[in-house]
Amino acid sequence: MxxxxxxxxxxxxxxxxxxxxxxxxxxxxxxxxxxxxxxxxxxxxxxxxxxxxxxxxxxxxxxxxxxxRPLPLPPPGPNGREYSARALEGFPMEAVRPLLLAEHAPQLGQLYSAWMLARTGRPAPWIARRLDLPLDAVQLLVDAARTRTGTRPLLEP
Missing domain, CATH: 1.20.58 (Methane Monooxygenase Hydroxylase; Chain G, domain 1)
Structure with missing residues (x-):
């Protein structure tokens, strides 16, 4: 494990x-x-x-x-899983854009999921491990979520 x-x-x-x-x-x-x-x-x-x-x-x-334990996901929409505009409020798209243009770039949906988990206070290593994302990309989202909401990371649920 x-x-x-x-x-x-x-x-x-x-x-x-x-x-x-x-x-x-x-x-x-x-x-x-x-x-x-x-x-x-x-x-x-x-x-x-x-x-x-x-x-x-x-x-x-x-x-x-x-x-x-499975991760909480939004309901599927016509184009796959979709998040509401309110849920994605404050998403640091300008900071994430270079990551999306890289060679082995994560999918935007994965970054949205990481954003949602970061907003709940999950730590970056946990999110990166669960969603199979690069740690630096997730840390960027966690830092942005923390400055936006003022939340502290959880102690690894």
Whole structure:
């Protein structure tokens, strides 16, 4: 699974830190337990470890589902997907025009989709990855959307 972030999200980091803390506490508890109580303590610790592994698995599964969730698209029109004039208000066409004239230029519809996602606060690496667009083109749109609306980028949904 590819991701644009090196570090986990804060919620994921908290879960992973809790699981690691649980493993350390389990080792300490097993060493401090009396010889007669070790089988019972060991059984409880195995149950706690399994629940920690389930939490990490659920977290990774949620990240996998987020990466495969379809993007919101406008309804199809007679010429494909069309955005309203109000939705495209503020689109930096003059700044994007050189990108459209380049050799391996992105399609205008892709840039419109990137604009819509940038207006919702999505970060540029996420948009570039999801729409398969060059990062510099998407960063241009994200910066324009941020100055227009004053939004901050989301923390990678």
């Amino acid at each position: 590819t991701t644009s972030r090196l570090f986990p999200r804060p919620r994921e980091a908290a879960v992973l830190a809790a699981v690691l803390g649980l493993l350390v506490l389990e080792e300490i508890a097993l060493n401090l337990a009396e010889e007669d109580a070790r089988p019972v303590v060991g059984g409880l610790l195995i149950g706690a470890s399994c629940s920690g592994l389930l939490a990490v698995g659920a977290l990774l599964f949620g990240r996998w589902l987020d990466a495969r």
